[in-house]
Amino acid sequence: MNLWTLEKQGYDPGSVVDDGNRFLIANGYMGVRGTVDEADKGAFPAVNLAGVYDRNGDKWREPVNAPNGLFLRLTFNKEPMALPHRTPRSHRLSIDYRHGIFRRETDFGPVRIVSERMASLAQPHLLASRVQLAFREAGEAELATGISTDIWDINGPHLFDFRYEAGETLACTAVTGEKGIEVAVAQAVSRNLDGEESFCREEKGVLRTLRFHAEAGETVTLSLFAAVFTGLDGASPVDEAKALCQQAKAAGTDACFAENAAAWEAVWDRCEADIEGDDEGALALHASQYYLNSIAPRHRNDLSIPARGLSGQTYKGAIFWDSEIFLFPMFVHTQPEVARSLLRYRIESLPGAREKAAEYGYRGAFYAWESQEGGREGCTDFNVVDVFTHRPVRTYFRDKQIHISADVAYAMAQYYTITGDRSLLEAGGAEVILECARFYLGRMSRQLDREEADLLDVIGPDEYHERVSNNAFTNAMARYCLESALKLKEIFADELSYLAALTQKLGYEKDWALLPEAVRALRRPRIQNGVLEQFDGYFDLEDCTLDEVRSRLRDPREYWGGDHGVAGTTQIIKQADVIALMALLPEAFTDEQAAANYAYYEPRTEHGSSLSACMYALTACRIGRLDKAWELFLKTASIDMTGGGKQWAGEVYIGGTHPASNGGAWMIAALGFAGLRVRQGMIELHPRLPKQIDRLRFRLTVNGAVHEVTVTHSGYSIKVI
């Protein structure tokens, strides 16, 4: 079994959208969905751009998809050799996770098309494909290559005022509707045949058509080079795109593919993780690492990663708590420079978070629940569409999911705890922590006759229960945020002038004084038989089984949460909540508490979010439920290979890749199975290997040096590479 390749045999029109996610190639700058070369809009082709957003009218803002510069369509003897127009004799898709190469092989009978595509990790603006057309019969061929604007948009169109250039290098330029950001794509071709060439500017792009006679047994090879630049990259995107295409063409496809492979090898040198003993697990771990690494921002130092990566416009291309809680751990341990980029994005977004807090009447920083560029809130008050009435449903994620600020502060503090490097705190991280703490100081409330203070009317990670009070996760994470603010005094004990300047800048004197009392007073959850109550009154809700709740659904796409959702009045929860807390702050709980809470909450959890299984797996490792941990690991790590995960929330499509699960898979392997803890640059291991694994190996960067950790059932070793 090849432990780095996923293959799929056979053509199934019903899985084309899922395959677009499964076979995604990306390089942090853009993601190219795994659709065939000739795909039209119906197949959801997209070149999804990181960090470029647009809003069309009053529809949701979402990231922009660039025109497809690797378009290719063959007509032979006037018949389309194209999906879905002709049923193939055979069809095979594959992705090489090691170097991010998508391959399609389709036998249409008279001709067999094989193409390989990459999004260069070495050159973030470059895409390339190499194509072979093997003719079985003689005939007249018409080959169109070029830049197609027939691309997928959920809430588009986003591009207007198209301008096309024909010639040796094709170009297409357009501007976004909302902000007029220029998006330019150029394309060049090299091929081993001549023919009659013509150009056409179609409504759907600009194409170069070559007519030629093919002999039976003849194989035509060609390479396509496409470059994408936007107005955010520089002043003349189209010139840069054309220049890069020509440069790539001059270098040749082999050189471009080799350069990409070398860049991937450099990434694997930093973060490769391998399992020996179970091939299914090994492939799934490679897959999840690939999906996550392929969308890591490496071309900029202030970008984060959307919840569906670069697989499309789902979830508005927004950054959620997923980044800090599920993605950040892999990066901070293996490629701290990427982790810094995720956190710098939050530092840059601080003005937006302050504005949001002010909008709700608070001081400090209330981060966007669905954060777009500059921290702009993408979450609307109506985030789900009811399947029965087709009306938008009022949801409260934007206003009540206040744990987001604590999650951001948590990652900021963890960066220092893990690396011992306080430069990020100095570069704005400390200010973020203080402003998040200030938000909670204002958000807490206390009845006059009570000693304790509450966080009322919130939503915890379990989104099925809206507008609850004293959610255990939210309160504990808010407390951690308040404590982290106080801890800054220790961290900067040798440089108190730094904090004094910050205090003055923020007018923070009064807030410092309030912090210790806030830490003391913030409500702790009720505990029954060792089990933390998820929120006030949770134990009084109907205690029924998951199957019972599922049987109450009248439509499979029905939303389980909100006012009328089937889960809201029951103890059935969407995703890890108390258990997520125990995974994030393990030292705050005993093993007995972890076991009691796992036993209580696991059967009551739908795992309706891809963020859930990994948190349970981490706790399962801790309490020695290793078979369960392994099962949850496989579920987490293979999600984007199998196309798992929910596709719909009410009538809203939420499919795509699942970076949080990809990061979760690494967390289970390293933090769970190996029991890795890095504190101030010191590595500790407490292995708990499931029986399915003979040997677990992974790389880390600690104190600037790459380390390789090997764990077996008889011990472990750590060596500097």
Ligand code: IFM
């Ligand atoms: O952040 C998550 C949330 O916890 C559950 N719904 C999906 C979001 C994006 O992954």
